[in-house]
Amino acid sequence: MTETEREPDIRSPDPIPEAVARSRGRLSLVWLIPLVALAVGVWLAVKTWSERGPIVTIEFKSASGLAAGQTRVKFKDVDIGQVKSIDFSPDLKTVIVSAELKRTFADFLTEHTRFWVERPRVTLSGVSGLDTLVSGAYIALDPGQAGRSRRHFTGLEQPPVITTFEDGGRFRLRAPTLGSLNIGSPVYYRQIQVGQVIGYGLEPDGRAVGIEIFVAAPHDALVTPxxxxxxxxxxxVSLSAAGVQVDTQSLLSVVLGGIAFGTPDTLDPAQAHDPYPEVFPLYRNREAAHARIYARKERYLLLFEGAARGLTSGAPVRLKGIDIGRVLDIQLQLDTEALEFRIPVxxxxxxxxxxxxGEAEAPDERRLVERLVERGLRAQLKLDSVLSGALYVDLDVDSGAPAGRLVRQGEHLVIPTRPGSLEAITTQLASVLEKLDTIPIEQIGRDLSQTAAGANALVNAPELKxxxxxxEATLAQVRATATRLDRELGPELTKTLRESTATLERARALLSDRSPLYVETQRMLQEVANAARSMRLLTDYLERHPEALLQGKGRGR
Known part of the structure; x- marks a missing residue:
């Protein structure tokens, strides 16, 4: 035994207790509890950190309807995050909303991702966000699939019309002005809504407006080059000789504006086209959209002598009634030497x-026009609308016109003209008035007055009266005679007719096949027929035996 393990001396009167030290070979199990708790805590922290979603900051003009720790972030009405804090920007112009999203949305947070606050909205195009009246406002997300990763975004003030995952095609249009179009304006094909306007803005040069539209699938396949x-x-509204024509797509397009599209049919054969153009032109109406567009244009000068009231820039130029051009400019010139006015157009x-x-090779343009002018090609002003008095330039070949010549004045070739239709009508009216002046209207009036006086004297003559x-007296006598004849002869004629009817009835009864007269007549005719047959037999016998007249009929004969 060691000294520490020795028993105390029993012989000592006051034994002193001593501590006994024992060595341990391993740790106590008590320390395992905090170690396990620490490990679990570390594991939970790592797991929480690894599963933590991305933190995004969204900049809005105001935080109306938003609350930290309460407002949710949703995608297709499914919760994908929550607002953590709301703070101001350094310049105090906007608010910065910090939100934590689910980890699965980290790959969709790109430069094309859009955020907006969904709240009740009433616009001309419809009502949206009514469900937020009960659930409260929330932040909606439209994920972007392509682009650089981003964690700071600028929120939209209005929800986008078209989200990323809607099938269809986007097209860009170019127009001189925006007109009554707005975001949400419908897009029509054959008066059926197939899309809507999703954005607009000025072009970089500021000379036109760029409009972006979306056409839903499968209707986007209807858009071709x-x-x-x-x-x-x-x-x-258009006014023509056929009457007033009103063209509109729907009442919604009248209020909100709208865009329509179509592919015009032409006589030209189908041709291969390049890929879709980057920008489509937006025409002012259907008629302008379906008009053919040609790149090559030729300019000519026309010189008119008469008045051109009603002719304006942009008026049509027609050949055989078909538009082939338009008027660019009109002037009034004075020849100071001759003191005569003329109107160059x-x-x-x-x-x-x-x-x-009919020609293998197209002739030179100028040579062709020269040949037409030689054969009588002339320009004339004609009335396009009776109500408005608008004029247009009519080109036509007058076979009776003298041979003309195509000349040049300044930079332009001059096509000969002839008096307008209004001037021709005025000339004809003047000629008619001149002929009317030669008619002795006063003499004709006197003769008509005398004729009327003679007719009046004849009508008022005592002899005629x-x-x-x-x-009148003769007609009265004829009427009295007819009345008397009707009164006196009427009953006699009626009686005679009745007697005649009775006689005819009796005659019909006598001639009936069942009357005694008819039966007796039939019997008599039969006896006469038998007698005639006996006579014929006697005659035949005498012809064969004439001696029988003397000797009589012998035996055996």
Missing amino acids: DTRFWNASGLD LIEIEPERIVRR GAVIEL
Whole structure:
């Protein structure tokens, strides 16, 4: 035994207790509890950190309806995050909303991702966000699939019309002005809504407006490189010889504006086209959209002597009733030497509107116009609308016109003209008035007055009045005679007719096949027929035996 393990001396009167030290070979189990708790805590921290979603900051103009720790972030009405804090920007112009999203959305937070606050909205295009009246406002997310990763975003003030995952095609249009179009304005095809306007803005040069539209699938396949877009807003009213025509897509397009599109049918064969253009032009109406567009244009000068009231820039130039160009400019010139006025009119023609046939190689443009002028091609002002008095330039070949010549004045070739239709009518009216002046209207008036006086004297003559009185008396006598004959002869004629009817009835009874007379007559005719047959037999016998007249009929004969 060691000294520490020795028993105390029993012989000592006051033994002193001593501590006994024992060595331990391993740790106590008590320390395992905090170690396990520490490990679990570390594991939970690592797990929480690894499962923690991305933190994004969204900048809004105001935090109306948002609350830290309460407002949710949703995608397709499914919670994907929550607002953690709301703070101001350094310049105090906006609010910065910090939100934590689910880890699965980290890959969709790109530069194309959009955030906005979903709250009740009432616009001309419809009502949205009514469910937030009960659940409260929330932040909606439209994820972007392509682009650089981003964690700071600027929130939209209005929800986007089209989200990323909607199938369809986006197209860009270019128009001189926006008109009544707005975000949400409908897009029509054959008066059926197939899309809507999703954005607009000025072009970089500031000379036009760029409009972005979305056409939902499968209708986006209807858009081809030849498709024409036109503004279908409001009412398109046109006045022509056929009457008043009103063209509109729907009442919604009248209020909100709208765009329509279609592909015009042409006589030209189908051709291969390049890929879709980056920008489609937006025409002002259907008529302008379906009009053919040609790149080559030729300008000519026309010189008119008469008045050109009603002719304006942009007026059509027509050949055989078909538009081939338009008027560019109109001037009034004075020849100071002759002191005469004339009106030069500059027109622009699209030669490709005239399809040429019968020549292997197209002739020179100027030579062709020269030949037409030699054969009588002339320009004339004609009335386009009776109500408005608008004029247009009519080109036509007058076979009776003298041979003309195409000349040049300044930079332009001059096509000969002839007096307008209004001037021709005025000349004809003047000629008619001159002929009317040669007619002796006063003498004719006197003769008509004398004729009327003679007719009046004849009508008021006493002899005519007496003849009329005698004619009335004669007619009265004829009427009295007819009345007397009707009164006296009527009963006699009725009686006679009745007797005649009775006689005919009796005659019909005698001639009936069942009457005694008819039976007796039939019997008599039969006996006469038998007698005639006996006579014929006697005659035949005497012809064969004439001696029988003397000797009689012998035996055996």
